[in-house]
Each structure stands twice: as structure tokens, then as C-alpha cells.
Amino acid sequence: MRPRKDEEALVDVLDVLLRDGVILRADVIVSVAEIPLVGIKLTAAIAGMETMNEYGLFEEWDVERRRSAITRRQHRRDRNTDVADDDRPTVGSSQQDRDD
Secondary structure: OOOOOOHHHHHHHHHHHHHHOEEEEEEEEEEEOOEEEEEEEEEEEEOOHHHHHHOOOOHHHHHHHHHHHHHHHHHHHHHHHHOOHHHOOOOOOOHHHHHO
């Protein structure tokens, strides 16, 4: 039996990974002459952003992202309403010309 590349299997794995997510944990101990010198504890969560938000892993990031989007929209709206079309200066005009 020869190994073969099955693209549908890869798509299925990615679908499950992004939809359900996976937690990877690793403990590494570096030792010399059976004397432990360094310990490393690693944890990684891999999932789609929707799944991460669902489990609260990126809750602060999500709140900040939404807050900055609202601020940008309000800034654009304020900038557009502050300067009306008839109040915009034209070439060669001054504030006194517009006030008259």
C-alpha cells in the first residue's frame, strides 16, 4: 500500500480544528547529569477566532477591538458632520469672505 495525499482529509482536520479547537500542553525539563536545571511549561490553544471568543480566551482582545471600531466610526462621523459642504474653504477665500 502506497501513501497518498488526501486533500479532503486535510480539509476535514482543519474544519474540526477551527470549529472545536485543540489545547496542546508540553512540559520540558532540561537537566545535566540528572540534575534538573530548567523547567518549561508550555500551553497553546489553537482554534478559530469564533471558538476562541466562545471560550473566553480572547475576550479582552475582542472587547478592545470592538471598542476601537466604534471609536473609528464615531470619529469619521464627527469629522464629516463638523465640516459641512458650504462651510468648506475654497481656493482664494478667507474666513472674512465667507462670513460676509
